[in-house]
Amino acid sequence: MTSKIWFITGTSRGFGREWAIAALDRGDRVAATARDVASLDDLVSEYGDAIAAFPLDVADREAVFDVVAKAHDHFGRLDVVVNNAGYGQFGMIEEISEQEARAQIETNLFGALWVTQAALPYLREQGSGHIIQVSSIGGVSAFPNVGMYHASKWALEGFSQSLALETAGFGIKVTVVEPAAYSTDWAGSSARHAMPLAAYEGVRKQAAEQRARRVGTPGRPEATREAILRVVDAERPPLRIFFGDGPLAIAAADYESRLATWREWEPVSVAAHGKQD
Numbered sequence: 001m002t003s004k005i006w007f008i009t010g011t012s013r014g015f016g017r018e019w020a021i022a023a024l025d026r027g028d029r030v031a032a033t034a035r036d037v038a039s040l041d042d043l044v045s046e047y048g049d050a051i052a053a054f055p056l057d058v059a060d061r062e063a064v065f066d067v068v069a070k071a072h073d074h075f076g077r078l079d080v081v082v083n084n085a086g087y088g089q090f091g092m093i094e095e096i097s098e099q100e101a102r103a104q105i106e107t108n109l110f111g112a113l114w115v116t117q118a119a120l121p122y123l124r125e126q127g128s129g130h131i132i133q134v135s136s137i138g139g140v141s142a143f144p145n146v147g148m149y150h151a152s153k154w155a156l157e158g159f160s161q162s163l164a165l166e167t168a169g170f171g172i173k174v175t176v177v178e179p180a181a182y183s184t185d186w187a188g189s190s191a192r193h194a195m196p197l198a199a200y201e202g203v204r205k206q207a208a209e210q211r212a213r214r215v216g217t218p219g220r221p222e223a224t225r226e227a228i229l230r231v232v233d234a235e236r237p238p239l240r241i242f243f244g245d246g247p248l249a250i251a252a253a254d255y256e257s258r259l260a261t262w263r264e265w266e267p268v269s270v271a272a273h274g275k276q277d
Contacts, residue, residue: 003027003028003029004023004028004029004079004080004232005028005029005030005031005075005076005077005078005079005080006019006020006023006028006029006030006031006078006079006080006081006082007030007031007033007068007071007078007080007081007082007115007119008020008030008031008032008033008082008084009033009056009058009082009083009084009085009111009115010033010034010058010084010085010086011030011032011033011034011039011040011043011053011084012034012035012036012039012040013039013184013185013190014084014182014184014185014186014221015084015134015177015179015182015184015221015224015228016032016034016082016084016085017043017221018221018222018224018225019082019084019224019225019228020032020043020051021043021225022225022226022228022229023080023229024043024047024050024051026229027050028050029050029051029052029075030047030050030051030052031051031052031054031071031074031075031078032051032052032053032054033053033054033055033056033058033067033085034053034055034056035055035056035057036055037053037054037055040053041053052071052074052075054067054070054071056085058083058085058107058110058111058112058114058115059103059106059107059110059111061110061114064111064114064115064118065114065117065118068115068118068119068122069118072122077122077126078119078122078123078129079128079129079130080129080130080132080232081115081116081119081123081129081130081131081132082132082134083111083112083115083116083131083132083133083134083156084132084134085107085111085112086107086108086111086112086134086152087104087107087108087186087190087191087192088146088149088186088190088191088192089101089103089104089146089148089149089191089192089193089194090145090146090149090191090192090193090194091145091146091147091148091193091194091195091196092144092145092147092194092196092197092200092203092204093147093148094197094200095194095195095196095197095200096147096148096194097194097195100148100192100194101148103192104148104149104151104152104192105148105151105152105155107152108149108152108153108156109152109155109156112133112156113159116131116133116163119131120167120172123167123170123171123172124167124170124172127170127171128171128172129171129172129173130172130173130174130175130232130237131160131163131172131173131174131175132175132177132228132231132232133156133157133160133174133175133176133177134177134179135153135156135157135160135176135177135178136149136153136178136179137178137179137180137242137244137246137247137250137251138150138153139153139154139156139157139176139178140157140178140247140250140251140254141250141251141254142154143207143210143211143214144203144204144206144207144210145203145204145207145208156176157176157240160174160176161176161239164239173237174239175231175237175238175239175240175241176239176240176241177228177231177241177243178240178241178242178243178247179219179224179242179243179244179247180215180218180219180242180243180244180245180246180247181214181215181216181218181219181244181246182218182219182220182221182224182243182244183218183219183220183221184221214246214250215246216246219243219244219245224243227243
């Protein structure tokens with residue numbers, strides 16, 4: 001199997017770091033980015049020339065295009081582009097400030113968009129490539145207290161599905177990875193929290209209890225290494241794939257509820273179309 005060149009954002013920890021290690025361990029090469037490039041020193045020390053580390057804030061569009069170009073020039077091509085950089089914004093919709101809302105979208109949505117746009121000309125020219133968008137079960141279903149996070153991931157899912165249709169003819173594949181809860185520090189030090197309003201304390205407590213029951217034991221990030229390799233090596237990779245035990249049941253219940261509601265209200269929907277002449 002020919003070795004691949006990866007471009008991965010958010011490589012300092014979590015999925016980005018685990019997937020970089022998975023690629024490097026099997027002989028692939030990785031352009032790894034992080035806001036704090038010093039967090040990649042141990043990987044550079046261990047893997048040498050197989051990894052190239054670049055500092056990058058994905059919310060900076062100009063910087064994204066510059067770093068993607070540098071990575072392409074360094075390795076000569078790009079085969080797998082992983083949009084992993086992102087964080088969780090906690091807070092009820094009424095609690096979210098304008099700055100918090102914009103920052104969440106700038107990183108989780110626009111960051112992935114800029115990397116995708118920057119990489120596409122190279123992938124089109126070489127007639128191949130695989131774009132991996134890291135979404136979440138929160139890109140399919142929604143829960144209280146993380147509404148802006150959902151907004152960013154639902155938007156990512158939407159543009160990625162369009163992207164897959166637009167680029168298939170160029171030999172470019174797109175996969176949206178939708179993880180369950182993992183021990184990636186997503187809800188820990190990397191998370192951001194809005195200023196709480198007392199009116200929502202009951203809702204917040206209930207949401208926390210529901211999340212604890214829903215999450216159970218978080219998955220192990222290192223267990224996703226083999227899974228991501230299977231996805232990028234597949235001749236026909238999935239447009240969407242869950243990582244972890246539990247998301248399918250959540251999504252199935254959610255979609256069954258949607259279908260039931262749409263069917264119940266179908267007479268009103270049809271009437272709203274208007275009579276045909």
